[in-house]
Amino acid sequence: MYKLKLLFNKIESLILLLCLFLIVTIFMLQGFVKTNNLEAISYKAKNQNLLNTYMKKGVIKLKLQNNKEYEEVEVLVNGEVAGNFKDKQITIEVYNNDIIEINSTEYNKNLKVKILKTSDNIKLPKINSIYNIKGTLDILSRVIIK
Incomplete structure (x- = not known):
């Protein structure tokens, strides 16, 4: 019974270390991912005449x-x-x-x-x-x- 409890504790420690390793890895990878900053969207239409026709x-x-x-x-x-x-x-x-x-x-x-x-x-x-x-x-x- 004692050996079984010891085995479960080791498995629990391994799972905890694996989760911690994966979380740290994800945060590190996020730093390497190229992110595009959100830019303001301009309301100027490429074809202003077309826009004016639809808005009339x-x-x-x-x-x-x-x-x-x-x-x-x-x-x-x-x-x-x-x-x-x-x-x-x-x-x-x-x-x-x-x-x-x-x-x-x-x-x-x-x-x-x-x-x-x-x-x-x-x-x-x-x-x-x-x-x-x-x-x-x-x-x-x-x-x-x-």
Whole structure:
């Protein structure tokens, strides 16, 4: 029994020395590892014009051309609700490459949505374009800013 305890004590000492040796080795190796200091990231874009195009904002005014008010018809920009046609018209703010969608799933009627007005910097959708929608979630247009 005494010999077994002595054996366990020696094994424990060996394991402890091995752990201590490994910890010291790791700290020494960390000193040799080449570390790159974190540098401040500059916000200057290589192509400033491209950045400006993506940051430009435009405004689009949509009108529901049906006689009734359809309050449940929603306008979505990039999948998020931007408003509804409570007053038969809605004005939304958009950026380049935004996707405008109309959710008319509450109604099973033909609805006509017209692009009444856009800001001068918007290339698409075109003014006076009319879109027919019937009880679905339809993509109206992708926004392209000049």
